[in-house]
Amino acid sequence: MADLAKMRNEIKKIVQRDDVKYVIGYEKGTYGWRVSPSFARTPEEVDKFIFSPLCVNNLAVYLVLEEKLPLPKGVEEEKKKIGIVVTGCDSRSVVQLLQEKAISRDDVVILGVPCSGVVEPKKMKEMFGKEIGTVAIEDKGEKYVIVIDGKRREVLKEELVSENCKTCEYQNPVISDILIGDEIKEKKKESYSKVRELEEKSTQERWDYWKEKFERCIRCYACRNCCPVCNCKECMAEKTTPVWIRRSVSLSENAGFHIMRSLHTAGRCIGCGSCERVCPMNIPLSKLYKKVEKDVIELFDYRAGLDEEEKPLLSVYSVDDSNEYIL
């Protein structure tokens, strides 16, 4: 994990640059174990920055959320950069955005931090949901050391860490202007065990499983809104001419929305797990998106968000592509 003082120093240098608007990082939340995204414009504000396994949000979403409002006559657009603190998976989001030209390389200063896993908020809530005082966590390899009000406690890492992180193959940022912290040497392998579990069931069993989950969806669209890659100006779910997905909440529309979104993000989703984290109804979305990710690897031998020069998978074709499905 990063040395906090060193990280703050590096970020202060970035913030003071003339061509940088602000840096996005993490700061302590308002209660308990919560951590909140933070925007620092001055070195004093950088002193609030922290980095720990509690920093779960994918900050890349802020790069596409900034509104470009029409400016009054005579006022020039401020062409400054945005600094962003990214871990391994978040850096793949940034690369994916660069590949799709949603942002340009000159717009960002990337501060990469090698990451050995973040916590699962639902498990944190179960264990520490009653603590209103600050909960701090340190990663000590196999264990997490939790400090609340001065009292220390040790918990096995695998009881709190996010499921996604257990099989993460990209713990080091794949792109960075500055790397803060030591590179992580261990290599994990994604085995898709949960996906295979579902794949082995019959079609009817699989439908029954997802039917029960999709029926509970309340169509808040939080999964879509927190995803950095879902940045269409007009989402297919909001379109009225023609209506692809009706506004009413029912099994058919909910299933339609989720299946369509997983296909629209095929080859673009990097598996950060934000969608499952924000879902208020606890729908196991990562199973759905990991399945699409697995299919993309098997069909096209392609992994999203690794090389910014690469062309996005489903936006290009070559004349050798299989034509068997054309009758």
Place this chain on the structure above:
Amino acid sequence: MRKDRIGKLVQILSRNTLYAPVERDGVTTFEKVEKVEDIKFDYQNSDVPPKNVLFPQTETTFKYTLGKDQKIEVPKENGKNIILGIRPCDARSFSILDKVFEKDFLDIYYSEKRENTTLIGLSCNEPGINCFCTSLDGGVGNKEGLDMLLTALEDEYFVEVATDKGKAIIENSPDLFSDASDEHAKKKDEINKRAESLMKRRISVEGIEEKLDKIFDDDLWNEVSMKCIGCSVCTYLCPTCHCFDIQDEATLREGRRIRVWDSCSNPEYTLQASGYNPRPARINRVRNRIYHKYEYYPKNFKVIACVGCGRCIDKCSVNMDIVEVLSRVKEI
């Protein structure tokens, strides 16, 4: 009433449509139940508020046939509902929502359901860490909006009746209920006092309306709204949020007009067909939401449209904290 008699009560109540807290996959919501085994009693507060009983996520306002001969038909309202186990804050939210749905044009869909629904509340023995109902005229034993309130004592529920509907439940099954003694009442007061003392979050909202009036253009809103990602979870899970959309769903021959939940944090919420949007940036929408709850609603209806349930703080993935924002407002 003795706790072990709750099963019998549920049996009698489920002759109507009974809604109670049910847990699925770690999420507690209010759903139709028939057996007492399905009900989850040891919960702090449901994740989705029971507003979907009176104001459903999707509701058909009327059906119609198309073609040469167009006809319009309103669906019939069905029977009586009972909500068991609702917390005092959520019940109070209904008396707040009543004001907007009943003013000027009576919303018959909401008010018919409201009239036909009996609310049996369960007071909180322990508050959640983000609860702040006491700061907003609420309380763990507050009976506003409720027909009957149960407080869990050791082996019994202390039952208080607030309206005629609540009285009718006792009159329906008198053998389940017995008179409470002064001892019981004292115990209940102790439990309520203890629960309220455990509530950590407190904020004074005195003069908040006037203060907000003055600081509309303050830089605070820029800072506060920067981290909002517009996910709309806070609006869907808020017991007093009432924004909705009206859509038509039809085939060539027939269709229906529906009312569905919508959220003001959606960028397209106020987008006009000409392309002009009065609230184009997140600062406009975040500020509008906070002002709607703490300034516009009080200006129109004399009550703050927030019950202090804390769900928005719990569920926000970027830790937007209304209590923190309000304390910053007071400091300006």
Place this chain on the structure above:
Amino acid sequence: MENPYLPNLAKIENVIEEVPGARAIKTFKLSFNDEKLQQSFEYEPGQCAMVSILGLGECFFALSSSPTQKGFIEVSVLKLGKVTAALHQKEIGEDLAVRGPYGNGFPVEDWEGKKILCIGGGIGQAPLRSLIKYVLDNRDKYEKLDVIYGARSSSDLCYKKEMFDMEKREDMDVHLSIDNAEEGWDRFVGLVPHNLTRIKPSAKNTIAITCGPPVMIKYVLLSLKELGFEDSQIYTTLEMRMKCGIGKCGRCNIGNLYVCKDGPVFSWAELRQVKGEM
């Protein structure tokens, strides 16, 4: 109990194509299928109605006919989105579904004895037409009637025939304008706010009502203030995206005022002190 969301079927009696082309405007003359309802339907100038095509959606339109004209209502529709485009395809004899009237109207009774100055631009003339016709039908109650109206070009002018007829009347003054010069146009050429400053109407005992694109309203306001109009003498009627039309869905608010219920008619004195986005 009356259901405020339930519309009533109304037949299209007549369609007038006011403006052809890309930004087409059509005026629809509607009468309710239920005779009794049509006779008892009362409204004030400036009020609006929700007109819908069953199966497609609803839109909030200002009633451009005056309540003194009995037996029908009129709405003027600019083709811009899904529902308005479908409305433009409708023909005489087809059914629409209408509910209303909604909103507050112009406070015409408070204005009796005063001079009325209407300043409109483009489709914004629609609610003003209701007011103008009402004043003409009650002409002796008002001291003076001035109408300033402009559009991009002569083919974008609404109610052309009516406006040219009104120009000839003795009991009112009409000042038309278009933004860019055209052959055959010998009236003023320029933007509506400029026309207003050129005419210099007196602010004494006058009520000014303006309606049009937001940017026009802004400049007309500046001009009116320069001419000495007080905030309470300036009225406007606004529009917003609307769904319920009765102040419940929370969409059309400006601060604590709902445009569908507390508006769409507002005095500038009211709008100035509200804290919200317009």
